[in-house]
Amino acid sequence: MKLTVLGGGGVRSPFLAKSIVSNADMVGINEIVFMDNDKEKLFIYGKIAMNLAKRINPDIKFSITSDAKEALTDADFVITTLRVGGDEGRVSDERIALNNGLLGQETTGAGGFAMALRSVPALIDYCHLIREVAKPEALVFNFTNPSGIVTQALRSQGFDNVYGICDAPSEFIKQLREILDVEPEDFDITCFGLNHLSWFKDAKVKGKDVMGEILNHPKLYTDTEMRLFQPELTRMSGDLLLNEYLYFYYYREQAIDSINKSGKTRGETILEINNQMTKALKEINIDEDFEEAFKIFMTHYLIRENSYFSIESGQLRPKQLNVPSVQEVIETPDEGGYAGVALNFVRAYSTGERTLMVLSIPNEGAIEGLADDDVVEISCVIDKKKVTPIAVGEIKDMQMNLIKTIKYYERKTIEAILNKDRDMAIKALTVHPLINSYSLATELVDGYLEQYKDYVGEWN
Template identity: 60%
Template structure:
């Protein structure tokens, strides 16, 4: 089986390669190809990934290339993890919005629309190539942000082999499992909503309800993603646990103030760290000096990851990472991340034991308040050749309201981007609850179109 990663020249590539190769047996993966159109970065991060792959499992054929058709030829599985426009465009997305007093966060915020303007057309082109040269029933796992919106666009275009994946729900579920001193086999919970806008309820251990324990345990509000939320808000929302990204909706003005008072945005932080890393790495022969290259890589990667959420919350992440040598990195047990989600999906889908996981897929009646074609983030049962969302009843009215508004935004945004329509784009951002203003939406859209001429030349 052949697995291809589109966006294989990204900074996270060595971690992604480790996860894929370490768990390749789960899905009978024998060939892995990392593809990226930035050859210079691919040579560094793809090169590091290849060395890691060979040291973990030399039986896996691992290659990297800038040729999309070559990479995707006869592929069985594809993971998309693109950042179209790079870190520079991300910083512009954020600043345009922030200067207008609007959250520019790259998935939930209006900045996500800027990223979608670049990501969706590019991924539609890749999907056409996949249709032409990959295996007939190739599966596509989209991790490109804003993941829910992008997955909706690809599904709307008829690419019914696309599944949105995100490691946020699975990581939070791991935190819940630790909080009740349980195991993945014993624990179950229903996730429902949209990507980066989801809730969790009906948590059980061996069929016994543990929601009250999770909702009222002080440690949960100190040492899990629930530390972003007040207990009173949880009660108001109907006593359900929440995806960490919901903080951007329920504490909107605090987040804007926090980011404005910081010296730089998250995107600007990443741009600086990555630029310093790349400058040090580009003069090194990765193949001959991989220990030195990996040491530089890991130093900057730790700085990047350990600063996650710091600007927006003012507190460090829960699980601070420690710098490792390449040997320590390879020996460290792998927790999977979004690659693990994809590989476990593959195993169950192609004929393994049925499993449950959170995916972004068409609703198909699981949340009755939304349309069947709406892509939702929801617990799913995966078994041979079939993916079934777990129905969710009795959803709190406030949650339904936010979901319906955001889906109206997403539907309109997809139409705007696929039809290159300025008017529809303004309409979409006017709907968005974190913008909710025609004048602001108009200003944001016009600045994006003007700035991204290489991507927006056909917009009208």
């Protein structure tokens, strides 16, 4: 079977390749194609990915291409991880928001809106091509941000083979397992909400309730993403655990203040690191001196990863990572990430091996008060050809009010993009709690439409 990655020239491509190749045999994948229309980055990061893949499993056919039709023809599975507009787009997203005194984080609020302007039309085009040339029952796993909006948009256009995936929930769940020192198969917890706007409840170890133990664990606020929050907020939230991205809603002024004090946005930092890395890698023959190329790559990549969320929160990650060799990376057990989520889904979906995981899928009654076709981020049961969200029933007002508001914003944003409707876009941002102003929404929409007119064209 064939798996295609759209956005295979991204900086995270080598890790994506490792995860896919390491687990390919369990789902019968024997051909992998990384596609990207940025040829320079594809022939740097895609090539690093290809060299790493060949060392892990030389029997798998692994190729890179800038031809989307070639990449998608006869594909059984597709992972989308695009950054339309590149790192420069992210910088503009954040700066236009900050110039208006607002948070510009790439998936949340104004920044997420701006990224959706570029991402949604591109993904719709790719999904039409997938429908045309891929296998009839091809599955699409969307990791392109803002994942919730993009997945909702694709589902609204009839692409019901699309599932939204995100590694934030699985990474947080892994952190919880580690502080409890329990095996993955023994731990269970329910996630509900929207992408980058979710909560966790009902933690169990071998069927025994351990929420109290987690809430009172001395490492909860030091060794997990709960480090971003105060225990008082947790109690106020009904003793639910919080997705790290809720930091931007509950501490927005601190996030903005921290960004302004740093002098650089996250996007500007990433752009600078990536430019330095790309420049260094262009001066080396990756195929002939792969060890050195990989060392350059990992050195720069870990500067990015170790500073994750630090600009916005003023805190470093609890675990700082050291630069590994190629062999160390190969020998390190694969932790999955979003590729692991996708492949676990494929295994369960194809074989009937019952599996629990967090996905972005239509609600179908799982959360009371939302429409059946509202795409939600929720714990699901996957078995033979079937995906079922785990019903969580009625949600308390504190969470439900925010979920409904953001879902309304997502719906209106999609409507605006599909119809090129400026007024609808302003309406969407006006109701968003991180903007909550008609005048600011107007400034943002006009600023982004001008900045990205080459992507979005003329609007009504």
